[in-house]
Amino acid sequence: MELRQLEYFLAVAEEANFTRAAERVHISQSGVSAQVKALETELGAELLDRSGRIARLTAAGAAALPYARVALDAAADLREAIDEINGLVRGRLTVGMVTGCEITPLFAALAAFHREHPALDLELVEGNSADLIASVIAGTADLALVGVAGAVPPHLGALVVADEGLIALVPPDSPVVGPAGLPLTELVSYPLVTLPEGTGIRSSFDEACVTAGLIPDVVLVASAPGAVAELASRGMGVAVLSESMASVHPGLVSVPITGVDVPALLALVWRPRSSPALDALLPHCRREFGDTTTP
Template identity: 45%
Template sequence: MELRQLAYFVAVAEERNFTRAAEKAHVAQPGVSAQIRKLERELGQELLDRSGREVRLTEAGETVLPYARAALAAVEGARLAVDELTGLVRGHVAVGTVTSHNVDLPGLLAGFHDDHPAVEITLTEANSDQLMDELRAGLLDAAIISIGGTAPAGLDIRVVDDQPIVVAVAHDHELAIHQAVSVDTLRERPLISLPRGTGLRTRLDEACAAAGFTPRIAFEASDPGALAQLAARGLGAAILPGAFAEARADELRSIAIDRPALRGRLAFAWRTDGPSSPAGRALVARARATLGGPGSGHTRRAGR
């Protein structure tokens, strides 16, 4: 009995089709059929019912399938264990990030690449909702996301930035005379905000909903710099991270939001059960050791 025979059998069982299974295994279809026939002869039972348009498992096939999967998983586990035992980390790491932040993600990835040059690193950009979905689905190993007061379900986090969310307006705007405004002050005012799905927009929508209204979004853009420019031209009140707005004090007046105070947190996040690959786990370990943040950036789990 050979591992490739078990792998081909599992592929056919999952695809219910020899051609698709062969494509998945990157071999010719006759080779898949021949190897499964050898496996059936060795076991003395047919594992697949080939009589219909769709391949189905026989009773013997149903019995063998979980053992075949377990054998393949055990071999992969042994390979990963050897890799980790010898310190050889290779493979691929998929990282995601929100559009704009002050986290030294390039520094983290460059340091990781120096230590593990054989690992392929990919970086994608999306809003926080999409990144969290891809983390949970295993499409990403880690991501920089914007979060609320608690860790998202199914994810562990290391907070790397925590700052107030403010209203930023042109210096001649009617709100510019205020040091702070309540969320209710924003009712019916034209606001300039990041799109839905971003952490900052989620905090705004939640606060407005609690106050009994839906924010009036006059302008929406994924680039905080564009939001700042629109506000500086007097087109509305931009909702921005405090440090980002204060860095543009020559063009914008930053006004605190209270009753309730809004805060935006950035976090390095990964699945609660951890990345499946040694490379992914090595990146998370490096991030936890090197990325600083408020309160020493302690790791927090969902539900805590």
């Protein structure tokens, strides 16, 4: 007894016609008829009454039909289970991260995942947040660590890992240094060094400037936070970064920027119901970052 024989028998039973059944399973009518006849021979009973224009179930056919359905459903479940295992054994997982990423919990999550599934290929891609989000939506990336302004994109699963204000980062002798924060209206009078457009930090800053009707003087743009800070340390301008980015540069002074109502978020984003490999990686991410998941 073969699964295809059960499939063809089920098709004829549900279509009540050999021609329509053949069209459904994409083989010739004679092929369907031959396979159903072989099944009847093996079972020792006619399953279909072929005497009229409509193929009707015999008593034996009616008794066999539910078992045929169960067998085919079980075969489909088996195939799905094996496909899921193969997805974790031979699959590929593409993870995007913002250029110059220094977020160690992401690396810890990837390392733990790799230890559990060493045969699965991991691919890391860097880019700005807008491009990475587009890659996740398009399905060319499974997961991405991105910066966004104010809120994570709708219709994506998300784990917000940081919700921060913006910081002006300057050398200790800079005139920007003072006991209070630096208002956005004053900040824009200085030459600025920022991350590129399309990053979460830059988007928060740009949105705040647009809302306030301000035009910032951005003199230099660097893709990595460390490069932005290094340029500021050499007097090239005031760096605009997030609190966590600024904290790793103790040689510079961090001055909170006031008047920015749009927070800069750092988040992992993914398409729901993406892949078995992603399902296996996400628990590691939640454990390393802490779980504040958006469904």
